[in-house]
Amino acid sequence: MLRHLQGEPPFTILDFGCGPGRDLAAFTALGHVAVGLDGAARFVEMALADTGCEVWCQDFLALDLPAARFDGVFANASLFHVPRAEAPRVLRELRATLKPGGVLFSSNPRGANEEGWNRGRYGSYHDLDTWRALVTGAGFVELEHYFRPPGLPRDQQPWLASVWRRT
Numbered sequence: 001m002l003r004h005l006q007g008e009p010p011f012t013i014l015d016f017g018c019g020p021g022r023d024l025a026a027f028t029a030l031g032h033v034a035v036g037l038d039g040a041a042r043f044v045e046m047a048l049a050d051t052g053c054e055v056w057c058q059d060f061l062a063l064d065l066p067a068a069r070f071d072g073v074f075a076n077a078s079l080f081h082v083p084r085a086e087a088p089r090v091l092r093e094l095r096a097t098l099k100p101g102g103v104l105f106s107s108n109p110r111g112a113n114e115e116g117w118n119r120g121r122y123g124s125y126h127d128l129d130t131w132r133a134l135v136t137g138a139g140f141v142e143l144e145h146y147f148r149p150p151g152l153p154r155d156q157q158p159w160l161a162s163v164w165r166r167t
Contacts, residue, residue, distance in 0.1 A: 017078025021047030
């Protein structure tokens with residue numbers, strides 16, 4: 001994501017689904033201004049304590065985001081928790097919180113467009129074509145995508161990572 005951001009650093013980055021703050025700490029160590037968001041109050045407490053960053057406790061389906069504040073939104077292993085029916089709205093809200101030309105990074109477990117409960121957690125598992133349609137429909141243009149982990153056959157790469165620019 002960072003190589004696609006435009007302008008001069010430091011950049012302001014929203015870590016969407018920050019968990020206990022691992023990536024907040026990494027972005028901060030690189031000199032950027034990182035803000036976390038998570039729906040789990042305990043993760044928010046941990047992220048605040050461990051990073052000193054600003055961290056918001058918000059449900060992914062009831063977001064209250066400032067307009068055009070962020071250069072980048074980093075959504076690692078988080079957007080797949082949004083039901084497909086809600087994904088267009090949530091993606092538009094993430095687009096709106098990005099500055100013009102801002103970048104969205106998303107990495108989610110891929111699938112065959114199924115959704116539901118899996119080991120106590122809700123997930124929506126999209127293939128590339130469906131994910132591409134959802135994100136472009138929300139006003140983004142694709143910059144790149146790749147499958148993770150690298151160096152393995154595709155059937156052993158369960159993660160779809162993609163980078164998008166706000167149009």
